[in-house]
Amino acid sequence: MSRIQVEGAVKRFGPVAAVDGINLDIADGEFLVLLGPSGCGKSTLLRSIAGLAPLTEGRILLDGTDITHTPARDRDLAMVFQSYALYPHLPVARNIGFPLRARRWPKARVRARVAEVARILDLEELLDRRPRELSGGQRQRVALGRALVRSPGAFLMDEPLSNLDAKLRTATRSEITQLHQRLGSTFVYVTHDQVEAMTMAGRIALLDNGHLEQVGTPSQVYDEPASTFVAGFLGAPAMNLLPTRIVSRDGTLYATARDVEVALGIAADVPPADIVLGIRPEHLRVHSGPGPLRGTVRLVENLGNEEVAQCVVGDARVCVRGPRPLGLAAGDTVNLSTTPDHVHLFSRATGRRLLWAPAPEPLPVKTL
Ligand SMILES: Nc1ncnc2c1ncn2[C@@H]1O[C@H](COP(=O)(O)OP(=O)(O)O)[C@@H](O)[C@H]1O
Ligand SMILES: [Mg+2]
Structure with missing residues (x-):
């Protein structure tokens, strides 16, 4: 014992x-x-x-x-x-x-x-x-x-x-x-x-x-x-962490940054707040058509079974990881998306994870 x-x-x-x-x-x-x-x-x-x-x-x-x-x-x-x-x-x-x-x-x-x-x-x-x-x-x-x-x-x-x-x-x-x-x-x-x-x-x-x-x-x-x-x-490359602002419209959350607004697919009604949006590199998907995140590929690394593409979206660096080949090359324009269950939200002020509850809870977003 x-x-x-x-x-x-x-x-x-x-x-x-x-x-x-x-x-x-x-x-x-x-x-x-x-x-x-x-x-x-x-x-x-x-x-x-x-x-x-x-x-x-x-x-x-x-x-x-x-x-x-x-x-x-x-x-x-x-x-x-x-x-x-x-x-x-x-x-x-x-x-x-x-x-x-x-x-x-x-x-x-x-x-x-x-x-x-x-x-x-x-x-x-x-x-x-x-x-x-x-x-x-x-x-x-x-x-x-x-x-x-x-x-x-x-x-x-x-x-x-x-x-x-x-x-x-x-x-x-x-x-x-x-x-x-x-x-x-x-x-x-x-x-x-x-x-x-x-x-x-x-x-x-x-x-x-x-x-x-x-x-x-x-x-x-x-x-x-x-x-x-x-x-x-944790994670290699680490989770993409993007400073954004969260707003709710019609009871749904959107993350907004310069030139982009991403529907998060989360039902909640909260006052606007500065947050950090987290998405793991393996949870980003490359789209042939327009996706919610649009950026430019800077570098593609070959890991053997997988590839990692380092991209720039707005002011932010964003890594994408997936099975090889990703079909991307340096200089390409890239459209990326993810699903709501792969989105992490953190308070910008404290760095702590934000929890949300389905509307119409009175306090749908609270810090841990
Ligand atoms: N004997 C010691 N005297 C003074 N400072 C120490 C001593 N041992 C560790 N520290 C300091 O305590 C902190 C934690 O060290 P340590 O426990 O060795 O970290 P880790 O094992 O995570 O690398 C460091 O800032 C280190 O410089
Ligand atoms: Mg040690």
Whole structure:
């Protein structure tokens, strides 16, 4: 059992609040990914959970017990670092067995448990080698083995794949996912890589500047981003975000900008407001005839199976992504459209997602 609760966590380094008031409830057995740009506080939050960076304010509970002031070695948690942090002079077997020897396990039990872990991680052939005689992926597995050997209640991993090349990263990604499925332990996994987050997470906690922007399943954060920050962080290329003004006429919403007015197909009656209209590149369709968004193609990128066209619509840059060939070339005039269910609306003032309800509700648009 390892439920991890973070309550009102603040961690300051002098004037910098690396973690700035975070509440997070991580269920037993969950795979939670802490995602966000470099410097947003992911490592600091993870290290606070591990007991390596004491909180300035707030509490951390493990299965309901306050462990805020419990030393790292007495928490039933194992940490895996990006740098692997292996002992270079020790062979693999002794690296893996280290946490058990430190706890004074008898030799025979250590040997048996190391053999078991080596079998799980496919390291049996490598037990006598030293870290420098291993590839990056193998070192990473040894680091995982050392975490696994004590059967901790939860694994805390800080960008464990970022030193691996792209191909190995993909392979190791699925190994870690399978390991989680097999062990059923709680995993808290830090990454700045949205693909890792989307593919591995049960839930993603997206951080910006020390605070949580959104917590949800990969589908929730991708399909219903809570803010322009989330919308712009997930997706490659990111969601198109167009500053527009929203007006309602005859009970229907229109987005207006210079020279364009787009019927959004949403029934609502609201006062005019400055908003940001979001449409994902894969949700724009290219029309042969006139479409609601008319622009010029600047560049077409070939991704192999797909193409991305960078266009300019009015003052705004708009990306379109679709199966190759899109049938567009630089300099072309392009007509684009989308469907109402693919339109995201955000407040210009706060960046938060806007919700609407069908007319005639008295307050059809409200901020989250
Ligand atoms: N030991 C430290 N001393 C001072 N500032 C730190 C320390 N650790 C982290 N920070 C600062 O806290 C912020 C968050 O850092 P970090 O948690 O490492 O971010 P991330 O892991 O998301 O890249 C950054 O501004 C970083 O410079
Ligand atoms: Mg970090």
